[in-house]
Amino acid sequence: MKKFEEKTIHTDSIYKGKVISLQVDDVSLPDGNTSKRELIKHPGAVAIIPVTQEGKLVMVEQYRKALERSLVEIPAGKLEPGEGPEETAKRELEEETGYTTDKLEFVTSFSTSPGFADEIVHVYLATDLKKAESKLDGDDDEFVELLEVSLEEAEQMERDQRIWDAKTAYALLYVKLKGLMV
């Protein structure tokens, strides 16, 4: 999986932040010419498709500064150092929704923006949801509202672009194809 490999000639580290870093690489192309690649480093994330016993999808609404608007999404969160994706998925599910589960199934993983970022999202299906005895606290700077919606409601939200991100669009096709929701 190195077809058309672009070899790094030089890396210019531009910024190291709390969540992302930016570097610009000079690369040599397969034809011997050179080019520049602007690259974002990200720790990776998980996303959870939580389906209740009643066949409703548990979602969260939050403000997304990058888009200057709020979005309704499936719960998600960044991997913390030393934490495996399954552990992150259980923690984020509890922090964002107040649900716990022992039934977490790996669905898939994918790169979100392979053209400029190394972010990988690991997607899990969570069923057999139980209300946690006491809700874990999330990040101090996260304000999130919980929603439980039917497939029809979710699809309407998608047409209205209240749902408007790739992982949630993927999740809606997935639950529909698997017949997991009412």
Place this chain on the structure above:
Amino acid sequence: MKKFEEKTIHTDSIYKGKVISLQVDDVSLPDGNTSKRELIKHPGAVAIIPVTQEGKLVMVEQYRKALERSLVEIPAGKLEPGEGPEETAKRELEEETGYTTDKLEFVTSFSTSPGFADEIVHVYLATDLKKAESKLDGDDDEFVELLEVSLEEAEQMERDQRIWDAKTAYALLYVKLKGLMV
């Protein structure tokens, strides 16, 4: 769609590149506290789901420096200034695959990484594909190999993670749900 709005107090422009820009915003949160948001600006992109008369999916393999490996993806490309998404979709389809079509249907659009980037991908279904008389030239620094695969072959590539990005994962569920491929 401004729930939990985060108001900008100050913007620090860190980098303006060929494809992406980076800024760090100081924001005031709904509870009056402040936080920082690291934000990537991107011009937006289109992705095309090209299905041949024989029900095969046309895909491209290319090196993705951000991931240091090659990926098999549906054709995609950035919006150019002044260019509408449908126009970009037709151009990228021809540049990357050598196919043209008069039958391009809007499928959906979504944000790829709402946590840190404003990139939106507009997804189109392309059918009634015809070989272009002369192939348009793409970008000088893009090396791309063409593949035409069945649904079964594509799903195997996904299990092998040769297909490993969100827009293509979405596309595979979409063609399966719609029964568009053999």
